[in-house]
Amino acid sequence: MHKEAITIALPSLIHRIGRETANQAKAIATMHGCELKRVRRSRNWSLVGEAIKVQSFNNQLKTHRQDELAEIPLSSTEFRYLIQKIETALLGHADKLEPLEAKLIRLITETPSITLAELIQLTQCTEAQARTARFEADTW
Template sequence: MDSERISVSLPSFIHRVGREQANLTRDLASELGCELKRVRRSRNWQLLGEYHQIHALSLALRSLDSLKHKFTIGKLNTVLAQIEPPLTIEQQLAKLLETNPNITLAEMMEVTSCTLSEARTARFENDTL
């Protein structure tokens, strides 16, 4: 399953949190693999990252000082609540076997891009239930 980059809009970011907190958030985001940047020459900012990176950033900002980062945490949580977390390969295989128990190993591998051993393990676990 390909990871999709999520975009979080942060309007008037510097005006709401201040330059110091914006720089701290930008540094923390880059450490976690996200990208925080201005949208062209406007006062609006944008955070780009994958689901798990943005979730980790939200948790890190909460642990620092949730009052100073209230605006940013609120925006991140709003976007994360709208998006379903990506399923692991094991979860995808279990769901696939639940909907279609007669699926072949080759079809399972094609749909989920898993290995043969992962498909066999999922089939075995499904048959033992």
């Protein structure tokens, strides 16, 4: 469930941020295990990767942008479009950003009467993972 790749559409990326900035973003995405690529032969691009890796890529873009702003005037908006598109898309994948163990413990603490079968159905975890989470939630 957490290892599924998500795809974020980035229409007209080059026109919005420029080729050099797109190439920098592509290199940073590759470092984080994501793929920033053109959609066939169109002007549209897409970002593909696991939700957690996409989130770390987005955080890297934010810090890279802040470092660049120290040297470049404040009117520079290098990665702003890309950051906003990624943040908006990640809102729909919030369930994939939380580690499975944390999600199990959260579900157990929110509804203490939840059964193991319900936990397994909600999170697609194994019975052993559900039992371990139940034990850890009880010891807290």
